[in-house]
Amino acid sequence: MVHGRVSRLSVHDVRFPTSLGGHGSDAMHTDPDYSAAYVVLETDAEDGLKGYGITFTLGRGTEVVVCAVNALAPHVLNKDLGDIVGDFRGFYRQLTSDGQLRWIGPEKGVVHLATAAVLNAVWDLWAKQEGKPLWKLLVDMDPRTLVSCIDFRYITDVLTEEEACEILQQSQVGKKEREEQMLAHGYPAYTTSCAWLGYPDATLKQLCSEALKDGWTRFKVKVGADLQDDIRRCRLVRNMIGPEKTLMMDANQRWDVPEAVEWMTKLAEFKPLWIEEPTSPDDILGHAAISKALAPLGIGVATGEQCHNRVIFKQLLQAKALKFLQIDSCRLGSVNENLSVLLMAKKFEIPVCPHAGGVGLCELVQHLIIFDFISVSASLQDRMCEYVDHLHEHFKYPVLIREAAYMPPKDAGYSTEMKEDSVKRHRYPDGEVWKKLLSAQGN
């Protein structure tokens, strides 16, 4: 039984200096310090359980998101957790419809990232109180309760509440077997860890050969800054992994539409399965044009890690603009909005291949995709979840990868809780790690 009144919301600016090693670098984000606005919810309940929520940010962006979380706090403080989850759609609507804050969104940008952090904490607390990992909480929920968490505003032209219920109802068949399959074999993953754009070739080679030894069969390479570099790096990776393994490319929005087509035509010889974020994430028709042009080359378009909300996903699906849909656990309005996107993807028969990595994204999104397989898509065809091998040591319940697959988490909650010491050391600017770095830089 869910209980307790929210008595405290605190938010921390937690940063990791990943840019120093070129980790996470791409054609647009050359110096990413993987960071999080980290929310902690406390209640007056005697169980002492806390809810932890993060949203993924890069360095200086974090302080802006922290401000937005504080601005949302009055919507959460003193609320009864039972009332929040008892009318989760209403609560989602309240957070995203604040008459003054929505003006700086709505449901996009900083204020939506902040919404995700707060709601992720609520889901973590709910799952903890139920004593289940989040994926299992979702799997065990009846379809009516699940859809009652979704705000269908702006998407009823493609997905109504009734249709969503029908989809979930139909997927009840075989659910038990799929849950057993996940527990035994996990959810297939691919790695992005080998080929960040800032890595020299020697690093790329070394990481690639280690990943092959560890059993990885699907690899993503960053591209988009310099064509000759891309050709060299893609050739190197393709030669190392051989013709049978899967290669994906990610341009992180670097190109204009014609440039994307031209550039990818030149990289087609390396047989990429997809090109990710070839152009602006807002350009739905641009993605459609690129999809159409690259289809004869056997290259699909993947996007979603910077799609603001369900409306953009709806239009990408309507416009046949993508072949692989990449949800993000912290960009969209938490589990609530991700549920609506998973259901739309099912309706349009587009495989979901979540964005992960960053700090904590693997920990979170594994719950969503495992739920998706068991209760929505019922398929692994053309599906895999991103994996990045950074910063898991800072989490209390880190992901478990076995034979290049995510093994379902067993601990209660949304795997969002960070180790106290890690938070303390990496708080910006007063954590020990940053104090040292800043003083070395003369600040």
Ligand SMILES: C[C@H](O)[C@@H](O)CC(=O)C(=O)O
């Ligand atoms: C800045 C991030 O590292 C970004 O490059 C991640 C990304 O695009 C991905 O994992 O995909």
Ligand SMILES: [Mg+2]
């Ligand atoms: Mg990407």
